[in-house]
Amino acid sequence: AQRVTQPEKLLSVFKGAPVELKCNYSYSGSPELFWYVQYSRQRLQLLLRHISRESIKGFTADLNKGETSFHLKKPFAQEEDSAMYYCALSGGILTSGSRLTFGEGTQLTVNP
């Protein structure tokens, strides 16, 4: 079974402060991890995925297999980062369905 846990439902920081959204997962194989974001009045969309090892909008996330974590980080938060963030896991590499399991989401608010 695969499971994703985001321990913080709400996170509030000030503009310019560092931000870290926590994500822990449970999966017996080699997972593929993602962060999705939903800005107000917009569609849920992909932010980044661990295999790309890229920085998107200043955000990065490193897969830590030892701690089974995939925390999302940004050194200096901006007001436009305020959104709902979902961590997601895809397992079943050989399964064509390849369904994603999502965490419960963290609502990030960046205050001016």
Place this chain on the structure above:
Amino acid sequence: SQTIHQWPATLVQPVGSPLSLECTVEGTSNPNLYWYRQAAGRGLQLLFYSVGIGQISSEVPQNLSASRPQDRQFILSSKKLLLSDSGFYLCAWKFPGRPSSGANVLTFGAGSRLTVL
């Protein structure tokens, strides 16, 4: 380019009435299709997914059903709605086949908000 459409965007239905939410994808063939429900505090719950016409996998037992009558059409239905069916329903698609650097990325529709009274 590929696009995904969901309708209706908003729906208010009485308890016991039927439901039909539709999702269509354009610009690709044989996509994997998904129905999720988004509930506050409970994240995104996968309801159904489909890897081809007429092929439906159900993730959780419930009052809903799904069908895929055409390659790029995915329908979420109910014969008799319950109050607990209220929620925000998201359709999504991705490229089929073995996961690769891009094939595991879901693209979501704008969603359908259902209120059952």
